[in-house]
Amino acid sequence: MPDSCAAYGCANRRCLELRNKGITFHKFPKTGERRRKWELALRRDGFAASERTVLCSDHFRSEDFDSTGQTVRLKDGVVPTIFNFPAHLQRSVATRSSTTSRRAEDNLPVDLMSDVGATGERRQATxxxxxxxxxxxxxxxxxxxxxxxxxxxxxxxxxxxxxxxxxxxxxxxxx
CATH class of the missing domain: 1.20.5 (Single alpha-helices involved in coiled-coils or other helix-helix interfaces)
Known part of the structure; x- marks a missing residue:
């Protein structure tokens, strides 16, 4: 039975075609805090990984891999970070809305405020x-x-x- 990636919405299954494309599959850590971090990174309610649960390499950054030998391995302490979550699972980005934080931005020197436009919206810094x-x-x-x-x-x-x-x-x- 082929292994499937446990990530939300990922349809990658362990097969020769994906192997030829360079996609690798990695088992969850056996125990400990790292396993817990992997499970939390998936954002699936009530999810508990089994011994055969795997994630594909699409969910890790390229610098997370150690490919010095013949086998591609993950470096120690790596946690999956690349996911394509639907809107209801996206984490909201906190914006500053308190009076104190707005006042602090107003008191910044002019050279530090160069990325703020005349209307107050943020521009890309040059x-x-x-x-x-x-x-x-x-x-x-x-x-x-x-x-x-x-x-x-x-x-x-x-x-x-x-x-x-x-x-x-x-x-x-x-x-």
């Missing part, structure tokens, strides 16, 4: 300096993490090219 951490150490840590990721991807690319070359040589020898 510069993204607000996204940079204030601490240079944090920027350096992000840069180092990105460098590690680049080196890892270069190594994976090199390995893939070597595998491809070996496969072509094997095919040539078989002909």
């Amino acid at each position: 510069d993204h300096l607000y996204a940079l951490p204030a601490c240079p150490k944090a920027i350096k840590a992000k840069l180092e993490a990105a460098s590690v990721r680049v080196r890892k991807l270069q190594r994976e690319k090199s390995n893939a090219l070597r595998r491809e070359k070996r496969a072509k040589n094997n095919i040539r020898w078989l002909e």
